[in-house]
Amino acid sequence: MLKIFKDSDKVLRVKATPVAIPLSIEDETLALAMFQHIKESQDPELSKKYGLRAGVGLAAPQVGVSKQIIIIHIPQGDKTNYTYVLANPVITSSSVRRTYLRGGEACLSVDENHPGPVYRYHKIKVSAYDILSKSQIEINAFGYEAIVLQHEIDHLNGILFYDRIDPENRRKYPDAIVI
Ligand SMILES: [Zn+2]
Secondary structure, eight states: OOOOOOTTSGGGGSOOBOOOSSOOHHHHHHHHHHHHHHHHHTSHHHHHHHTOOOOSEEEGGGGTOOBSEEEEEEOOTTSOOEEEEEEEEEEEEEOSOEEEOTTOOOBTTBOSOOOSOBOEESEEEEEEEETTTTEEEEEEEEHHHHHHHHHHHHHTTTOOGGGGBOTTHHHHOTTOEEO
16 A cells, blocks of 8 residues: 655655666566555455545656656456556647546545646647556557546646646637546
8 A cells, every 4th residue: 555645745746757767676666556556446345445545547756756657547347447557658749629527637646626627638649668568658548548647647747637727728728528
């Protein structure tokens, strides 16, 4: 079980350092522990036992380590989960079209509710080192998966979702897709 740092902690507000490739044992152990934490948070029995909030993603700064490692683990019903364990992710292209979650975003590091649309790119291309396959990959993501990836990559730059809540954006992106 990993300690989750909160938005009052400075580590959530600084730029994270890229990790060396191939990963050191220490970095790989951290990434796999983060993956395990997110999987357990989604298990009803374990999350109750340990008092975990369920999450679909986690970034290393959220566990107190200022390094560029993120985890995405989105259950897809009876299909294979949407899972990525990544180092040094970079958004290499993005759509003009924006999207946002109707109910707003939430974060394991933020206890309060921050309602309001968080505008994200609807489609993105991400280049990253995939820790599970030990190779450099390109990810094409859109919609919810793209939102989660952008939320986690923001953590590597010291940005929290509520920094992006701006009622004025509604006028800037009138054709944003609501999910
Ligand atoms: Zn978060």
